[in-house]
Amino acid sequence: MATEEKEEKIEIVEVFTTKNRGRGVRVTSDVKAGTLLLTEKPYEFVLQNIERGYYCDQCLTKRDEILHKCSACKFAYYCNKDCQRAAWTSHKLECEGITRVSPNIPSDHIRLMARLSRKRKQQAPALNGSSTFPTHIDQLQSVPTDLRGDTQLEFSSWLYTLRRFMGDGEASNMQPAEVLEMFGRMRCNTCDISDGELHSMGIGLYLKFSMFNHSCDYNCIAIHTGTTVNVRTTRDIPANKECFLSYVDVLKPTATRNNILRNVFQFSCKCPTCRDANRDNLRHSVRCGNPECQEAVLVNPDGTVKKCSLCNFEGFPASFPDQLKTVEQQCMAKLSAAEEITNFGNWKKVLELSEQCLALQKGMLHPYHHLVVETLHFAMDSCIHLEKWEQALEYGRRSIAHLEFHCPGNNATAAIQLMRVGKLQQYLKMIVEAMKNLQKAEKILLITHGADHPQYIQLKEMITACALERRQTPRLESIEEAEPHQETEHKEETSKPAPEQKREKQKTEPVAETTEDKTKPATKDEKSKPVTEQPKVEGGKPGTSEEKSNSSAEPKQKESGSVRKKDLKKAAPPKEETKETETEQKDKSAASVSTTSSDETN
Known part of the structure; x- marks a missing residue:
């Protein structure tokens, strides 16, 4: 059945030869947004080393329960014996190589290159023309590699490591020219394998998927389910029009995107998005x-600032261009460090660097600036891992406006952020706001992920839970939607964050089965414990056991431990109120006690 479905989907698209982009993919008939064009398993793939132990090496599924380690190399992890047996064909020789080079760990690309080389020798190439989808890696385009200077030294080191990893037997048949050709094919045809929230956790090569060309003004998106890639349309495409994917992050400025494309794929993009100078200048x-004006002011290529288009302000000091350059350089350095630190799970340091960037940007960079968007992303992720829910929500709210401006239409990145913000709002009992954001995300994810994707199913469950909670708590809804003419006491109650309202309620109502663990504050050691059990995500109630199976696309979480909900720390009724009641009873029975002494006793 799976094979029949794949063939049926391929009939929607075909390979054709473009004028200046080589082969490409186009639709054979009119298609609507959200149409599934292609479903494909990888030719070969590997799990990223940094995610080892968190995802199964075979199915790339994130597991909360303990994964089973390969008893020989102690390197690969599997869900169960079934996954281990399925992986043995690819892992057998890799297992020997890992043991051979231990304690050194081969890089992701070295491991993938070894797998591609072995599979290439096992499979005879099919003789098909340029008008059909490829069935062998030799039919893919290879990017020429200029071996001069540092590039030659880098390749020599890379080749030495590959040969040592594969062993003398296999390596003796590998010629440098052959390896270089394979390296070129791997470099321009591999892609990241991501989970439903676009968190990269693997690298793979897909033969048919490789035929899609790039455009920053893309009309298709690739979403993975485990190792399988699904290509869907993000907008309507007329018959015989080409299908495009984006190879790079479209949130980055045009110059940055094209630098990546030239370095890796050896071409520059000239799509409408790249030619839109005004939108790029806003980045x-x-x-x-003018303190009373919130307009974004554009900057000239030489660093000088243009006149404000709204209030005509042009009184920036002569030193402003130098100050702006310094701030941008400092922020880029700090964000680069933060990205590296996420690999080690030091989220406290990531938050510190993010807040330093936000302080530098305050009053200078407009919210549309690409560094502001990137900083808010790191700040929100770190707050989620540190269980700072209210602070994470604030950063998430700010980022949504920026994403919706930079990523109009059916953009999966914006939808995932809406889902994450909605999950935080649901946890903090902001049900009305949560419903709005989750419903926005649902419309986009239906297009980008499809109704049968686990991420979309999880989102629908969150919306259902929100709707149920909204019906069960009409008083909360009336408070959140209160009109300005309501009584003052209602206004004061509305101004409190949802967790504060919950704490006030706990002070007046008895809490059943309150344990000592829930009431006593966490010790220093407990606070520093890692937090693996807390989802790295994104929708629903953070830290609940029901969502451990729905792992998030947050930056890589390297910590483990239990989640302590802050609102449970004040669950016990205040002892002072009990003491006061006992004293009042004594006062009633002791008529000789004066008013002054009674006050002192209370």
């Missing part, structure tokens, strides 16, 4: 110098 915009 470098600054705040207007």
Whole structure:
């Protein structure tokens, strides 16, 4: 059945030869947004080393329960014996190589290259033309590699490591020219394998998927389910029009995107998005110098600032271009460090660097600036891992406006962020706001992920839970939607965050089965414990056991431990109120006690 479905989907698209982009893929008939064009398993793939122990090496599924380690190499992890047996064909020789080079760990690309080389020798190439989808790696395009200077030294080191990893038997048949050709094919045809929340956790090569060309103004998106890639349309495409994917993050400025494309794929993009100078200039915009104006002011290529288009302010000091350059350089350095630190799970340091960047950007960079968007992403992720829910929500709210501006239409990145913010709001009992964001995300994810994707199913369950909670708590809904003419006491109650309202309620109502663990504050050691059991995500109630199976696309979480809900720390009724009641009873029975002494006793 799976094979029949795949063939049926391929009939929707076909390979054709473009004028200046080589082979490409186009639709054979009119298709609507959300149409599934292609479903494909990888030719070969590997789990990223940094995710080892968190995902199964065979099915790339994230597991909360303990994974089973390969008893020979102690390197690969599997869900169960079934996954281990299925992986043995690819892992057998790799297992020997890992043991051979231990304690050194081969890189992701070295391991993938070894797998591709072995599979290539096992499979005879099919003789098909350029008008059909490829069935062998030799039919893929290879990017020429210029071996001069540092590049030659780098390749020599890479080749030495590959030969040592594969062993003398296999390596003796590998010629440098052959390896270089394979390296070129791997470099321009592999892609990241991501989970439903776009968190990268593997690298794979897909033969048919490799035929899709790039455009920053893309009309298709690739979403993975485990190792399987699904290509869907993000907007309507007329018959015989080409299908495009984006190879790079479209949130980055045009110059950055094209630098990546030239370095890896040896071409530059000239799509409508790349030619939209005004939108790209907004990614470098600054705040207007007029305190009463919130307009984004554009910056000239030489660093000078243009006149505000709204209030005509142009009184920036002569030193402003130098100050702007310094702030941008410092922020880029700090964000680069933060990205590296996420690999080690030091989220406290990531938050510290993010807050330093936000302080530098305040009053200077406009919210549309690409560094502001990137900083808010790191800040929100770190707060989630540190269980700072309210602070994470604040950063998430701010980022949504930026993403919706930079990523209009059916953009999966914006949808995932809406889902994460909605999950935090649901946890903090902001049900009305949560419903709005989750419903926005649902419309986009239906297009980008499809109704049968686990991420979409999880989102629908969250919306259902929100709707149920909204019906069960009409008083909360009336408070959140209160009109300005309501009584003052209602306004004061509305102004409190949802967790504060919950704490106030706990002070007046008895709490059943309150344990000592829930009431006593966490010790220093407990606070520093890692937090693996807390989801790295994104929708629903953070830290609940029901969602451990729905892992998030947050930056890589390297810590483990239990989640302590802050609102449970004040669950016990205050002892002072009990003491006061006992004293009042004594006062009633002791008529000789004066008013002054009674006050002192209370």
